[in-house]
Amino acid sequence: MDPTARIETALNRAFLRTLPGGPPLLAGAMRHAIFPGGARVRPRLCLAVAAACGDDAPDATDAVAAAIEMLHCASLVHDDLPCFDDAATRRGKPSVHAAFGSPIAVLAGDALIVLAFQAIAWGALATPARLGALVLTLGQAVGMPSGICAGQAWESEPNPDITAYQRAKTGALFAAATMAGAAAAGADPLPWRHLGEYLGLAYQVADDLLDAAATEADKPVGQDARLGRPNAVQTYGINGALDLLTSLAHDAAAAIPDCPGATPLRALITQEASRLVPKNLARVA
Amino acid sequence: MDPTARIETALNRAFLRTLPGGPPLLAGAMRHAIFPGGARVRPRLCLAVAAACGDDAPDATDAVAAAIEMLHCASLVHDDLPCFDDAATRRGKPSVHAAFGSPIAVLAGDALIVLAFQAIAWGALATPARLGALVLTLGQAVGMPSGICAGQAWESEPNPDITAYQRAKTGALFAAATMAGAAAAGADPLPWRHLGEYLGLAYQVADDLLDAAATEADKPVGQDARLGRPNAVQTYGINGALDLLTSLAHDAAAAIPDCPGATPLRALITQEASRLVPKNLARVA
Numbered sequence: 426m427d428p429t430a431r432i433e434t435a436l437n438r439a440f441l442r443t444l445p446g447g448p449p450l451l452a453g454a455m456r457h458a459i460f461p462g463g464a465r466v467r468p469r470l471c472l473a474v475a476a477a478c479g480d481d482a483p484d485a486t487d488a489v490a491a492a493i494e495m496l497h498c499a500s501l502v503h504d505d506l507p508c509f510d511d512a513a514t515r516r517g518k519p520s521v522h523a524a525f526g527s528p529i530a531v532l533a534g535d536a537l538i539v540l541a542f543q544a545i546a547w548g549a550l551a552t553p554a555r556l557g558a559l560v561l562t563l564g565q566a567v568g569m570p571s572g573i574c575a576g577q578a579w580e581s582e583p584n585p586d587i588t589a590y591q592r593a594k595t596g597a598l599f600a601a602a603t604m605a606g607a608a609a610a611g612a613d614p615l616p617w618r619h620l621g622e623y624l625g626l627a628y629q630v631a632d633d634l635l636d637a638a639a640t641e642a643d644k645p646v647g648q649d650a651r652l653g654r655p656n657a658v659q660t661y662g663i664n665g666a667l668d669l670l671t672s673l674a675h676d677a678a679a680a681i682p683d684c685p686g687a688t689p690l691r692a693l694i695t696q697e698a699s700r701l702v703p704k705n706l707a708r709v710a
Numbered sequence: 711m712d713p714t715a716r717i718e719t720a721l722n723r724a725f726l727r728t729l730p731g732g733p734p735l736l737a738g739a740m741r742h743a744i745f746p747g748g749a750r751v752r753p754r755l756c757l758a759v760a761a762a763c764g765d766d767a768p769d770a771t772d773a774v775a776a777a778i779e780m781l782h783c784a785s786l787v788h789d790d791l792p793c794f795d796d797a798a799t800r801r802g803k804p805s806v807h808a809a810f811g812s813p814i815a816v817l818a819g820d821a822l823i824v825l826a827f828q829a830i831a832w833g834a835l836a837t838p839a840r841l842g843a844l845v846l847t848l849g850q851a852v853g854m855p856s857g858i859c860a861g862q863a864w865e866s867e868p869n870p871d872i873t874a875y876q877r878a879k880t881g882a883l884f885a886a887a888t889m890a891g892a893a894a895a896g897a898d899p900l901p902w903r904h905l906g907e908y909l910g911l912a913y914q915v916a917d918d919l920l921d922a923a924a925t926e927a928d929k930p931v932g933q934d935a936r937l938g939r940p941n942a943v944q945t946y947g948i949n950g951a952l953d954l955l956t957s958l959a960h961d962a963a964a965a966i967p968d969c970p971g972a973t974p975l976r977a978l979i980t981q982e983a984s985r986l987v988p989k990n991l992a993r994v995a
Contacts, residue, residue, distance in 0.1 A: 443853065443854035443855055444854075444855060445855055446855050446856065446871075446874060447854045447855025447856065447860045447863075447874075448855075448860055448863040448864045448866070448867050448870070448871075448874075449867065450863060450866055450867060451854060451859065451860060451863035451866075452854065452855070455854065499820075503816055503817075503820065506816065508811075508812035508813050508816065509813055509816075526793075526866065527793035528793045528794055528862075528863075528865075528866050529863060529866050531788055531791065531793065531794075531816065531819075532788075532859045532862055532863050534816075534820065535784075535788065535819065535820070535823060535852075535859050536853050536854045536857075536859040536860075538820060538823050538824065539823065539849050539852050539853035539854075539857070539859065540849070540853055540854065542827045542845055542849055543845065543846060543849035543850075543853060545845075546841075546842050546845035546846045546849065547846070549842065550842060553838060553839055553841070553842050554838055556831075556838070556841050556842055556845070557831050557834065557835060557838050557841055560827055560828065560830075560831035560841070560845065561828060561831045561832070564824050564825070564827055564828035564831065565828075567820075567824050568728065568821050568824035568825055568828060569728035569729075569732045569736060569737065569740065569821045569824075569825065570728055570729060570730055570731050570732025570733075570737070571731065571732065572821075572824070574736065574817045574820045574821040574824065575732045575733055575736060575821075577813075577817055578732075578733040578735060578736035578813075578814060578817050579733045580813075581733070581735055581736075581811065581813050581814050582733050582734065582735060585733070586731075586733075589731060589732075589733075
């Protein structure tokens with residue numbers, strides 16, 4: 426099965442377990458948050474790392490990939506709430522709170538976080554010795570002191586730690602994607618951390634470039650500037666940010682640990698990194 | 711160590727792991743939500759069941775008890791938000807959103823859910839074969855289709871399933887307390903479900919009585935009636951609700967499965983149930 430099909434199947438499988446007898450609006454809101462997805466960047470990365478490590482427990486791998494996407498979607502649902510970004514749309518359709526109201530949106534985020542942990546427990550039923558590392562890897566990526574929640578909370582601090590903010594807001598879940606992909610395949614997750622962190626930084630820089638280059642139809646322009654968030658384009662200019670992106674992609678490819686599938690993984694990482702540059706962004710000579 | 715000390719120590723131990731380098735406001739809000747606690751009813755129940763089953767892995771037991779309390783506190787933080795109950799106070803002090811603002815309150819609930827799952831993974835490091843059952847038991851208690859999130863979501867439905875609502879809103883976490891207490895001690899959790907469900911129902915009836923009997927100083931009067939929630943006192947009257955409470959306590963005591971410590975557990979359950987009747991509520995003859 427190709428990676429996209431694996432991810433959608435795993436997401437559907439986990440989601441279907443939430444349905445029987447539950448409140449329909451919350452079920453609808455959770456589905457709205459997950460389907461149809463964006464690029465599924467993090468779960469694809471997770472599958473790629475697991476494949477490079479042998480992928481000997483595909484049920485665990487699929488579940489972890491789905492869990493990482495659910496945690497990502499949960500963070501988007503909560504970030505879009507009126508008390509944060511107050512975003513009316515997401516991926517070209519109404520945001521969850523715009524479609525279902527804020528109470529259901531809060532609960533949808535909560536229930537997706539819970540479902541992520543349930544999914545890895547179901548997925549690791551045949552490989553129970555791997556579950557602890559998976560729970561702790563995902564927990565570190567989304568909780569305190571350095572996961573997504575921490576990243577979002579830095580925006581409420583009067584004097585945010587910018588490095589910790591960037592790392593937690595985007596890098597943490599990328600690091601979890603590589604680490605948990607390795608752990609699902611029975612490999613030591615720690616050597617895989619740097620790869621994920623470099624890719625997370627690259628993705629953040631790409632997002633800053635997108636934010637600077639986007640037209641209103643794609644994405645609200647200048648969102649970062651309005652909210653006073655740190656931004657690579659503001660700091661380094663467009664050319665500097667493009668150079669940084671190239672450099673981070675090189676660092677990522679070089680950070681791949683020894684493993685059976687290192688060569689194809691390196692090729693994949695390089696290819697994916699080149700897709701991160703916004704297409705409409707002409708390089709200023 | 712007595713149960714109260716075990717619970718506070720386990721909560722502090724988990725909480726301290728969230729601190730190094732994280733955003734201080736979120737850390738403060740999480741602490742505000744957990745300390746000082748209420749009656750810690752659910753974690754005490756969890757410890758009591760684990761003790762009745764032999765409590766041969768006290769690290770796992772302590773972690774699960776703490777996790778259940780964190781999930782309970784997380785649900786209170788989110789329930790108090792302006793988009794739900796808009797409660798300005800909780801346990802005699804400002805609610806988390808009143809003290810820290812809605813963004814940090816949303817994140818505090820999220821981070822407490824995550825911390826609960828991290829805590830059981832840390833607690834089960836020496837007994838990894840028990841972790842799967844613990845994750846799934848807690849997940850079922852708080853997620854979809856029948857956990858706390860589902861219970862809260864029924865309040866947004868035009869035609870709520872009242873039985874499912876009551877079960878999910880209060881019963882689910884009590885069932886998790888008994889089931890996870892057993893699972894932490896290596897026992898089969900399923901036979902412990904009914905005990906928790908009966909106690910959850912008893913606690914809900916007691917809460918309805920408290921809601922009916924409370925003075926403004928204790929708790930907002932008539933909260934349930936205002937929100938159109940189902941309520942045992944409205945349905946059966948005060949005497950009927952008191953009879954129901956007694957009957958549920960008997961059912962609970964009778965539902966204790968065979969285990970080494972069944973007799974002291976039965977005595978404890980009966981004693982705790984008698985404490986649930988609001989003190990200022992005179993029985994109408």
